[in-house]
Amino acid sequence: MFDPGFSAESPLYAAVRWLTFMGLVGVIGVVAFRLVVLWMMCHKWEPAGRAIVAPAAARAARFGLGAVAVLAVALVLRLYAQSYAIFGGSHALDSESISALLSGTTWGWGWLLQGAAALVALAGFVMAEKDSRMGWTLATLGVIALAFTPGLSGHAVATPELTALAVLTDGLHVLGAGGWLGSLLLVVVVGIPVALGRTDGDRGATVGALINAFSPTALFFAGVVVSTGVFAAWLHLGTVPALWESAYGRTLLLKLAVLSIVFGTGAYNWLKVKPSLGDEAAAGRLRRSATLELGVGVVVLAITAVLVATSPPE
């Protein structure tokens, strides 16, 4: 047998995919935060919005650099893991193996596209950090391309029918997840600290404006996640009973259960915490509950890393 004792289902490989998803959500979140949240804040909630746009954008670009670094490490680990799973440990690092994997498979083309898109995003974030508009355009192009790379190395591209639609919705699903959880991450680690660091205005009002700009963003991207997720479930499950009769379906149910906690936390933030915003203490409460939401989101990404390697039911 060719069995190398390591496969796409192995926990270590799932951990590598999880790291990839974390990097993807990070870079997508940076662009969503800059282009949607900060844009809305600047144009709808003056003057609080205008005051933090430039420093928040610069800090977001720096965060984007970190996310690209995570993605780069995950990219190398994923190549090694895939080569190990196919060729075994003794041949995993052979140049012949790597070459065959990258140039002769759809997975390889997806990997190369991910590398190229990460480079474009990197260049974009470097320029954006220097306050270049072109930098954000580049980063956006790179991020959009990045969002479609998981579909090229997963179930979507192997779908026998509606393949193009499957890859398209998979990319939108990734964009939705990054736009929602990623921009929340940026609100927590960049937006709120910058708002609370203001020395020239009302910090509480600035945090309020930030959250008012974030809420419709999160709702939109969460809607994209749900609708594309339902389509993917239909495509891969086939029938409703497969949801509890197959390993794929049960993993999906687990993901939905944990995701419902994220939704619940988000709803709590929206309905309970957000209306109480106005001072720094409320901003602190929001930051804590949003961090909890992000923590559960990280678990959702881990379950997703397992789900994408689980065989759909026959």
Add this chain to the structure above:
Amino acid sequence: MVHHSWDRLPLRWPRRVPLRPAVLFASLLALVLLLPNPAFAHGALKSATPGEGDTLSVAPGELRLTFTEAVELAVSRLDLTGPNGPVALAALALDPDSATVLVGAIEGRLVPGTYTVNWQAVGADGHPVRGQYSFIIESGARGLTMAENSAATQAPTPAAPTNTNAVGTVTPESTGSSTLAWLIAAVVLGIIGVVGFQLFGRRPQPEDAGEDV
């Protein structure tokens, strides 16, 4: 009474929740879920020629494995092992009429006895699936020479040719591609270097405030 600027912010729950579109949206999603769809699983071996457990009176000229999904030729593998050890196969190929059929022409000498086929197929999603099965070539089967028939009664020769598909269809021409691995390593190191320089290698500059989007 002091009026804060956040008093003007619409922080309250919206009075008119767009319920109808939401219900319509949820109903459509539920309807989609209820529609049956021919789902797919990871690839599996559907059939093979020679097949599992077959006893052949004619020596096969090739192995022909049909999978449930299209296979990626570059990383798929076939090994054939007989009574005398590994049997050489030509470079693997896909059936011109179907990307689900993997074909390995047999180049090595066949003798009567039990043969084991080890296979690995990788689908477009990159997930490898593997398996093995056996078939038997009868003594005196057509397609075997007299010398080969008699060889079955002799001790196995250890110096049987190695399968050329031991690591897929990698050809000798690709051995110079180690530059690719170095290139990848250099690019990744470059990314980490640029990120590191940007994050830690520069003095923090005063951030402009008040610039429009």
